[in-house]
Amino acid sequence: MVAVTIQKVRLHRVKVPLKQPFSTHLQTVKERESILVEMIEMGGEIGLGECVAFSSPWYTEETVQSCWDALQKWLIPEIVGKTFQEPSELFQALQFIKGNRMAKAALDLASWDLFAKKTAQPLWQFIGGVRDSIDVGIVLTGSVDAAMFSRVEAARKMGYRRVKIKIDGATNVQDLKQLVDAFPHMLFYGDGNGIFHKLGMEALVAFDEVGLTLIEQPFLDDDWALHEEATRLMTTPIALDESIRSYADVERMVEKDAGRIIVLKSGRVGGITETLNIHELAKIHQLPMWIGGMIELGVSKAHNLALASLTQMQLPGDFSASNHYWEEDIVTPAIMLENGRMKLSNRAGIGVALNHQVLQTYCVESWHSNCLK
Ligand code: OSB
Ligand code: MG
Numbered sequence: 592m593v594a595v596t597i598q599k600v601r602l603h604r605v606k607v608p609l610k611q612p613f614s615t616h617l618q619t620v621k622e623r624e625s626i627l628v629e630m631i632e633m634g635g636e637i638g639l640g641e642c643v644a645f646s647s648p649w650y651t652e653e654t655v656q657s658c659w660d661a662l663q664k665w666l667i668p669e670i671v672g673k674t675f676q677e678p679s680e681l682f683q684a685l686q687f688i689k690g691n692r693m694a695k696a697a698l699d700l701a702s703w704d705l706f707a708k709k710t711a712q713p714l715w716q717f718i719g720g721v722r723d724s725i726d727v728g729i730v731l732t733g734s735v736d737a738a739m740f741s742r743v744e745a746a747r748k749m750g751y752r753r754v755k756i757k758i759d760g761a762t763n764v765q766d767l768k769q770l771v772d773a774f775p776h777m778l779f780y781g782d783g784n785g786i787f788h789k790l791g792m793e794a795l796v797a798f799d800e801v802g803l804t805l806i807e808q809p810f811l812d813d814d815w816a817l818h819e820e821a822t823r824l825m826t827t828p829i830a831l832d833e834s835i836r837s838y839a840d841v842e843r844m845v846e847k848d849a850g851r852i853i854v855l856k857s858g859r860v861g862g863i864t865e866t867l868n869i870h871e872l873a874k875i876h877q878l879p880m881w882i883g884g885m886i887e888l889g890v891s892k893a894h895n896l897a898l899a900s901l902t903q904m905q906l907p908g909d910f911s912a913s914n915h916y917w918e919e920d921i922v923t924p925a926i927m928l929e930n931g932r933m934k935l936s937n938r939a940g941i942g943v944a945l946n947h948q949v950l951q952t953y954c955v956e957s958w959h960s961n962c963l964k
Contacts, residue, residue, distance in 0.1 A: 597670045602659070685698065713897070783806060815844075822847065879903060
């Protein structure tokens, strides 16, 4: 391990329009507001991070503004000028601050990129990844109608082998079954985002005949008993997304048998350090995991790709190419599919750099900490 002294941290707040709105029963996202992190060490190396909170608290409590404030007022002052032997030490230095996991994750991600670069290793190798290319999937929102068949077919032609469909009050079991049956070589996930809290257990169990690979988060974050009941009643495995906010939540999922698959979002659990701890627990209990998306830009996606190389990441995650949501991603090279997979980079760190020209187009505000002299 190398010692890294943090010289300063730069933040860029961006607003990037989506090509098409991302619509679920929870919210319609038309523009992605986000924070990009540049963590600069004394030798001049830069680690990149991205904060995945949304503009308003429709998905998690944190927001871009709450993270912007927490980073500047409490988190960054704790690390500037300090020397760390490894990323988990930097993460530990932030733990006296309660919650604010997405804000912490933005720094934790940047520190993992920084340490990987300092040791001249690709991040996926630095964290012990076991595969150099990743099976990927796309998320298609909107109703299950004739247009959805064409969109799935278009995704198939692009090379995606997994499609995640959002389930809401209007999703018809038979329509969804027809879609799934029409693409026998494709995996389909159904994401409830808590909708069955309203629709009820019986409505959920009806989806068992669809042939989905899994159903993601049918009930709300803390509906542990309902998720346990669903796991007991259904053949289709239950995957928990919103419910998994920490290592302790995975312990709870196992203890209660409230789900059989983990949807991991590193932002929601506080970053890569906590993700690796969760990954160890998942290994012990032989729980499959996959990486959930946050409509993120290329920095977070590159970190996610590295995480997807870990042993327990046994199902294709939410990995669409840069050109699915964005006219131009803020990273170079852009993230692309090659024969239906994404290749992990041989470059040190996350393998992508900021495209400063694109960043400038979408940047609404920048901030930097005081320099360490
Ligand atoms: O529930 O998985 C979710 C996006 C924003 C908020 C919540 C979710 C999602 C997605 C992933 O479905 C979309 C993507 O990044 O492709
Ligand atoms: Mg989800």
